[in-house]
Amino acid sequence: MSDTNDLAALRDSTAQQLAAAADLRAWDAVRVAVLGKSGSLTGLLKGLGAIAPEARKERGASLNRLKGELEGLVEARRTALEEAALDARLAAERLDVTLSPRPFPPSGAEAGGIHPISRTMEEITAIFGAMGFAVAEGPDIESDWLNFGALNIPEHHPARQDHDTFYLPAGADGRRPVLRTHTSPVQARTMLGQEPPIRIIAPGRTWRADHDATHSPMFHQVEGLVIDRGITLGHLKGCLIDFLRAFFDIRDLPVRFRASYFPFTEPSMEVDIGWSRKTGELGKGSDWLEILGSGMVHPKVLANCGIDPREWQGFAFGMGIERITMLKHGMPDLRPFYESDLRWLRHWASDPLSPPSLAEGV
Ligand code: DAH
Secondary structure, three states, rough: HHHHHHHHHHHHHHHHHHHHHHOHHHHHHHHHHOOOOOOOOHOOOOOHHHHHHHHHHHHHHHHHHHHEEEHHHHHHHHHHHHHHHHHHHHHOOOOOOOOOOOOOOOOOOOOOOOHHHHHHHHHHHHHHOOOOEEEEEEEEEOHHHOHHHOOOOOOOOOHHHOOOOEEEOOOOOOOEEOOOOOOOOOHHHHHHHHOOOOEEEEEEEEEEEOOOOOOEEEEEEEEEEEEEEOHHHHHHHHHHHHHHHHHHHOOOOEEEEEEEEEOOEEOOOOEEEOOOOOOEEEEOOOOEEEEEEEEEEOHHHHHHHHOOOOOEEEEEEEEHHHHHHHHOOOOOOOHHHOOOOOHHHHHHHOOOOOOOOOHHOO
C-alpha cells in the first residue's frame, strides 16, 4: 500500500465513523480512536522515527496535513452534534405563548373565593413575614394557666370579667379548661417552647360569650410577640406604624399611642388610627379610632415563661381581625362573616389565584 493510500484510507474511515456517530459520546470514542494517545494517527506519527531520513520529511508533511484535516473533521462533527442536541431540546421544551390560558374555573364550575377573614390573615402574614416574623399557632381549647395565669391574670383579677369566658368541664387537675378568649396564650406557648430571640405572629380563632352587631362568640385575633435583647418602645411603635400603613394602604395614616392597661404588658398602650367619624374615611378627619392593644411584655410574664427579664425584653400586640377587615372595606356589620350567604360571599371573596404580595402594595 502506498503512503498516500493508507492516509487517504484513514481519512475516509474517520469521516465515515464520524458521520455514523449519533451523539457526543460516540463522537468522542471516534476522536480518541484517531487522535488520542494511542489513536491511529498518533501511531503513524510515532512511526516516523523508523523511516529513512530522505522519506521522513515528505511523510511527516503528509501526516501533519492529514492531522489538520482530521482535527477539522472532528471539530465540525462536534459542532453539528451540539447544534442538533440544542435543536432537539428547543423543540421538546417549546412553549406556545399564543395558547389561551386554561379556563378558571374549569367550564361549568363556579370559582371558589377566599373569605375576607382568611384574606386579612394572608395580608397580615405577608406584611409581618416581610419584617421577619414567623407564624405560630395554638389550640382553641386552652388551659386556664396559659390563657390567664401565665399572662399575669390571676384567679380573681378583674380583667377576667372582661373576657366573658366559655369554660369547659374540669379536667383531672380540677381546673376548667377554657375556649381561649384571646390569642395571647400563644405568646406563653412560644416562649415556653423556644429560646429567644422570638419574632412571631399568631393569627387564629378566639371565643367570648358575647353577641351583637360588632361581637360574635367566635371571632379572630392576631397576636404579635418580639423578644430580643435591647427591645424598646421605639421598636414597638415603628413596627406597628409600618404595619398599619401597609395594611390600610394609606402612606401617611395618622397613628396614636395612648397609655392603657393590660395585665401582661408594662407599659401598655392602645393604638388608634386617624379617621373621620362623619364620613367613615380612614386617614382623613380629626377623630381617632381604637385599633389594637400593645405594650412591653411584663417582666412577670417573661419569668412565668422561663425567660430572664434582666437579659431579654420584648413587645407584644393583639388585634381583632374582623374589626380591621370591616374598617378596611367599610363593612357595617360583623354577622354576615359567618352567615354563609352566597351573595355576600361572592361580593367580598377574593381571587384565590392572586394571593397578597408586598409587590402589589398590600
Ligand atoms: N389580648 C388582648 C385582648 O384580647 C389584646 C392584647 C393587648 C394583646 C395587648 C397583646 C397586648 O399582646 O400586648 O384584649
